[in-house]
Amino acid sequence: MRIAFVHYHLKTGGVTTVLRRQVEAIHGNCSTLVLTGDRAAAEWSCQVAEIPGLGYDQPGVLPPAADRVAERVLKALYEKWPSGCDVLHVHNPTLAKNRRFLKIIKRLQQAGVNLFLQIHDFAEDGRPDLYYSEEYPADCHYGVINARDAGILKRAGLDDTGLHHLPNAVEVIAGKTGWYPNSQILYPVRAIRRKNLGEAILLSMFLMGGQRLAVTQPPNSPADASSYRDWIEWVRQHHLPVDFAVGKNVDFSLLVGASESIVSTSISEGFGLAFLEPWTAGKLLWGRGLREIITDFEKNGIKLDFLYDRLDVPLAWIDGAAFSREWHDAVVSAAERYGHLLEADQANRAFARLTRDERIDFGLLKETFQRQVLARLTTDPSGKRELVSLNPWLSHPGIVGDSSAIIENNRRAVLQNYGTGQYSNRLLTIYDRIVHHPVCHRIDKRVLRESFFDLQRFSLLQWSPYGR
CATH class of the missing domain: 3.40.50.2000 (Glycogen Phosphorylase B;)
Structure with missing residues (x-):
């Protein structure tokens, strides 16, 4: 053909x-x-x-x-x-x-x-700037x-x-050895906003044994580049164990081979290669799971039940009034741009569910509010303990029981199915x-829009423009 x-x-x-x-x-x-x-x-x-x-x-x-x-x-x-x-x-x-x-x-x-x-990727999934008004x-x-x-x-x-x-x-990653930088946890990503770089930086504050977070590639788009540059400066000012753009001049297989494990904090994926490729190199993947994506993989025998679904932070740690205002504004703006009709009080009901128990998922916050959380962790000695009480897995990030068996099981399942x-x-x-x-x-575009307009996973990282 x-x-x-x-x-x-x-x-x-x-x-x-x-x-x-x-x-x-x-x-x-x-x-x-x-x-x-x-x-x-x-x-x-x-x-x-x-x-x-x-x-x-x-x-x-x-x-x-x-x-x-x-x-x-x-x-x-x-x-x-x-x-x-x-x-x-x-x-x-x-x-x-x-x-x-x-x-x-x-x-x-x-x-x-x-x-x-x-x-x-769907324009209807948090990309209103890329939405066509005409029929597909x-x-x-x-x-x-x-x-x-x-x-x-x-x-x-x-x-x-x-x-x-x-x-x-999925291609097999060789994971070459022979190149040993600082003990590192690799985040193999082009650091666009939906990859949730702020959460990866938060995780770096809980790493142990001198480990450092290594982010592989910078973004390309201007909006993502602004966020990325500001994160670099914030990390520099607060002396956090994070290295950026480590993949620009180093072969990817060397980076993987030198890493203790691979992490992902993305809030949105199309396919999710990041959930599959690390196993081919014999590396553990940990971090945020995306249930709507990894269900496909789990049906094919890949064990991912140890990934976390959310990272809870106290609502009192951020400017709650500003967050509420920006979240509601983003919902209304997105609905207008897509021609989506909001039901009366729909946004208020959704926001109440998102903030129940006076907590909020860190992945729903834009960078402004994420930095407020990180600032609390850098200045308040009790902050880390409080966050661990809400998210017990933070006491041992990147450590999973029987990891050798999980790695081998997942390696075989990935190669067999993908x-x-x-x-x-x-x-x-x-x-x-x-x-x-x-x-x-x-395609009925109305049905398509409504399928993705899910206020329970409405993150300002996707739906709101970047701003300090």
């Missing part, structure tokens, strides 16, 4: 990694081409065509018309294959990082191209990376025959279905 892939850019990141693994997974079985708005500097094993009109919108730059970009895509396809491609596999098309992207896709569909639209493409095949998203899209109108659950492939061989078979089966089974369905 002839498979063309589309992504906004090929810079280092989660979706680019998935795309590269897809190209490698079907190598030898399919002829491939990658179309992108920015090929960056990376080398690829297949032909890459750079079409700038497919890239992110740039401030002050007038983009080419959608029809013109679609024509360039078609030209590239027919130059590669005189009879065109069998499937055009498009990544994250429903995020409005390029405001003409849906029009480009629909124009290609009108030209007879078979579309496979794979969604990694209809009568084409869609792919998702977890069972939660599959269930949501089924409720929103997609048919089983045209909706494909494609969990990401290996590259299984992934290749799934991908080829989906492509065959797309070619031979046209579909007639569409």
